[in-house]
Amino acid sequence: MKKVIFGIMTGLTLGGVALQFHYSAKPSGSPSGYVFHPFHLFLAFLALAILAAIVSWQLEEKRRRALREFALKHGLTFRREHNTKIREEFPW
Numbered sequence: 001m002k003k004v005i006f007g008i009m010t011g012l013t014l015g016g017v018a019l020q021f022h023y024s025a026k027p028s029g030s031p032s033g034y035v036f037h038p039f040h041l042f043l044a045f046l047a048l049a050i051l052a053a054i055v056s057w058q059l060e061e062k063r064r065r066a067l068r069e070f071a072l073k074h075g076l077t078f079r080r081e082h083n084t085k086i087r088e089e090f091p092w
Contacts, residue, residue, distance in 0.1 A: 013047060 071077065 013044070
């Protein structure tokens with residue numbers, strides 16, 4: 001799954017770079033003669049946002065897995081009543 005996501009993101013990035021060079025070769029008077037076309041900047045930002053979301057999700061899953069393994073090693077369990085008990089003690 002990670003390789004598929006990496007391949008998609010790499011393809012989008014390289015495609016955007018290729019299109020940017022294509023449009024930058026046009027005369028500057030044409031509407032598509034921007035060095036960075038606004039739509040391609042949007043696509044690059046969108047790709048980075050998706051990549052950041054995926055990476056943060058993976059890091060969160062890694063942290064949860066490590067916490068779960070730590071709890072199992074030390075005989076700890078996570079139950080809802082234990083999580084809400086602190087709210088009863090400190091309601092503010």
